[in-house]
Structure formats: structure tokens, C-alpha cells
Amino acid sequence: MKEAQKVKISDIERLAEASSRGNRDAFDELVELYQRRAMQVALAILGNVDEAAEAVQAGFVKAYMSIEKLREPGRFEIWLLRIISNTAISQRKAAWRRAESAKVADCRRQEKKTFSPAQKVDAEDLREAVQKAMLRLSKKEAKAITLFGLEDLPQKQAAEIMGCSVQAVRWHVFRARQKLKVLLRKYLE
Amino acid sequence: MNKKIDKIDILLRRNTTEQLAGVDFDDLNAAISGRLDKAQQRRTPATKSTKVFKIAKVTAAAAAVFIIVMVSSTEKKGSATVAFINPSDRAQVQVNIADRDSSRGKSTVRIIDSETARKQQDKIRPNWFVISRAEPESTNNGADRDVRDTVCLF
Numbered sequence: 001m002k003e004a005q006k007v008k009i010s011d012i013e014r015l016a017e018a019s020s021r022g023n024r025d026a027f028d029e030l031v032e033l034y035q036r037r038a039m040q041v042a043l044a045i046l047g048n049v050d051e052a053a054e055a056v057q058a059g060f061v062k063a064y065m066s067i068e069k070l071r072e073p074g075r076f077e078i079w080l081l082r083i084i085s086n087t088a089i090s091q092r093k094a095a096w097r098r099a100e101s102a103k104v105a106d107c108r109r110q111e112k113k114t115f116s117p118a119q120k121v122d123a124e125d126l127r128e129a130v131q132k133a134m135l136r137l138s139k140k141e142a143k144a145i146t147l148f149g150l151e152d153l154p155q156k157q158a159a160e161i162m163g164c165s166v167q168a169v170r171w172h173v174f175r176a177r178q179k180l181k182v183l184l185r186k187y188l189e
Numbered sequence: 190m191n192k193k194i195d196k197i198d199i200l201l202r203r204n205t206t207e208q209l210a211g212v213d214f215d216d217l218n219a220a221i222s223g224r225l226d227k228a229q230q231r232r233t234p235a236t237k238s239t240k241v242f243k244i245a246k247v248t249a250a251a252a253a254v255f256i257i258v259m260v261s262s263t264e265k266k267g268s269a270t271v272a273f274i275n276p277s278d279r280a281q282v283q284v285n286i287a288d289r290d291s292s293r294g295k296s297t298v299r300i301i302d303s304e305t306a307r308k309q310q311d312k313i314r315p316n317w318f319v320i321s322r323a324e325p326e327s328t329n330n331g332a333d334r335d336v337r338d339t340v341c342l343f
Contacts (some may be wrong), residue, residue, distance in 0.1 A: 035218060061228045062226050064228060065232065187200055
């Protein structure tokens with residue numbers, strides 16, 4: 001699988017330009033290059049693979065439908081990650097409701113089968129706790145901490161994706177960390 | 190500008206990395222492709238229908254303008270009651286009947302006495318009014334005359 005980080009910016013620009021002219025193959029290449037990155041963002045915001053995959057699919061469709069409006073093909077990544085993060089953020093509450101109802105249904109099934117509740121694996125426990133904690137953050141805080149968490153995304157780009165200053169991103173990250181430290185203190189010890 | 194990594198960042202990163210490891214990107218790619226195919230199919234007829242809708246909108250607007258022009262150029266039949274009270278006041282009523290067909294646009298004009306007018310119309314005090322109509326083609330007296338015959342009532 002190819003990844004955007006290993007491809008020249010000029011190549012991405014060329015693909016984005018071709019996509020904006022309606023070239024579907026070029027857009028498919030961009031999907032292949034950015035799907036991992038997009039998944040990383042959506043997953044960090046939603047904390048659930050299925051929900052994140054849904055957000056990524058919806059995000060790519062939105063991007064495809066509006067790529068002709070992309071004025072600067074060289075800034076495709078920023079533009080795409082903005083779409084993906086916004087899609088994931090808007091899906092946050094619905095995703096949580098679905099997860100909760102699935103959990104209730106799961107519990108009922110287990111009660112019926114008179115199984116003793118299986119001990120949750122650490123990772124699953126953490127996943128659930130993170131998902132819950134992320135929902136307690138404001139939209140901007142969730143976005144900021146997610147984008148900040150992307151290893152090779154400079155702060156300046158994170159600020160551009162969020163449409164605010166680097167200082168504002170840092171402030172949101174600071175606030176998010178403070179909240180998450182309280183909410184996830186069990187996992188930090 | 191370097192990012193200062195906090196232990197909470199490491200925890201979040203760990204959580205994402207662990208989940209990301211279980212993602213089948215070929216499946217995801219296929220799913221995105223499928224969604225894009227559907228979106229593409231939707232977009233093409235949508236573009237066509239948008240065009241059709243635009244044409245329909247322009248046609249409807251043109252038809253509406255045409256109807257408005259037709260209606261406004263057609264004389265309405267009706268009646269006018271005119272109070273004739275104080276001859277020193279300015280003209281306040283003018284009725285134009287501009288139509289080729291003299292039978293259309295006929296108005297009934299009733300002159301009422303001052304007292305009745307005061308009761309009925311209170312402050313309306315015209316001292317004269319003009320009724321004009323288009324000159325019928327049969328009585329066209331030439332280019333040096335006005336296109337309308339004017340009847341002034343005092």
C-alpha cells in the first residue's frame with residue numbers, strides 16, 4: 001500500500017489537479033495514498049474502527065463530490081483532512097449512541113446465555129475509555145488533540161486544517177490534555 | 190516547531206495504533222471505491238436533472254413575465270365614483286382607458302353632491318378629472334393629432 005508521506009508533493013498536486021478535472025483514476029490513487037492518514041484521524045476522533053471507516057468513506061465521497069472547488073491542488077492534504085475531521089466530528093454523537101445501544105444489546109445477550117461477563121482485554125477497555133473521554137471534549141479540543149497527535153503533521157498544518165492560529169491549536173491541545181488526564185487517569189498510572 | 194509530547198499523547202497514539210493495526214485497508218479501499226461509484230452514478234443524472242430544472246425554471250420565469258405583461262396591458266372593467274367638491278383644489282383623479290376596443294374599459298362615473306361626498310370620502314376633494322382612451326383606428330385623424338382623444342369633465 002502506497003502512502004502519501006512517501007510520494008512527492010508535486011505528484012499529489014498533479015493527481016489532485018487531474019481529479020478536479022474529473023479524472024476518477026487520479027482520485028482513486030489519492031484515496032489509496034491518503035486512506036491510512038484519513039483513518040488515523042477518524043479513528044482518533046471516534047475511537048471505533050467501524051465508525052471511523054464510515055466517516056472515512058463518507059469523507060472521501062464528500063471530497064470527490066467537491067474536488068472541482070479545490071483551488072490549490074498543492075494543499076490537497078490539508079483540504080482532505082479538514083473534510084475527514086469534520087465528518088468524524090459530526091458523526092461523534094451518533095457513533096456513541098450506536099456504540100452504547102450495541103453494548104446494551106450485547107449485555108442482554110450475555111445475560112440470556114447466562115455467561116459470566118468475560119474479562120475485558122486491556123486494549124478494548126482503553127478503547128472504550130478513550131472513546132468516552134473524547135466525547136467529553138469540545139469539537140475543537142477533539143480536533144486539536146487528534147491532529148496534534150499525527151506524528152508528521154506540523155503544527156502549522158494542523159492550524160490550517162482547523163482554520164485557526166497555531167496558538168489557538170496549542171490552547172485547545174492544552175485544554176484537551178487537561179480534561180483527558182482526569183478522565184483517563186486510570187490508564188496513565 | 191517541535192511538538193512537546195505528553196504522556197496522554199502517547200496513550201492516545203497507542204490506542205489509535207492498536208486499532209489501526211486491525212484495519213484491512215484493501216477492504217476499506219474497496220468500500221470507498223464502491224461508495225465513489227455510487228456517488229458518480231448519482232452525480233451524472235443529478236447534473237442532467239439540474240440542467241433540466243434550470244431550463245424549466247427559466248421557462249417558467251419567462252412565462253410568468255409574459256403573463257404579467259399580458260395581464261397588465263389588458264384593461265380592467267370597473268367603475269369610478271368621483272367626488273366633485275372644491276373647484277380650487279388640485280386634480281386628484283385621472284382615469285385612463287387605453288384600449289383599441291372601446292367597449293372594454295367602460296367606467297361608470299357618477300357625480301355626487303358635496304354633502305354625500307363629504308360623508309363618503311371625507312378628505313378626498315378632487316376638482317377635476319380626465320378620462321382618456323386610445324383613438325380607434327377607424328377615426329385616426331392623422332399624425333398631427335395626439336393618439337388619444339381626451340375628454341375633460343369639469
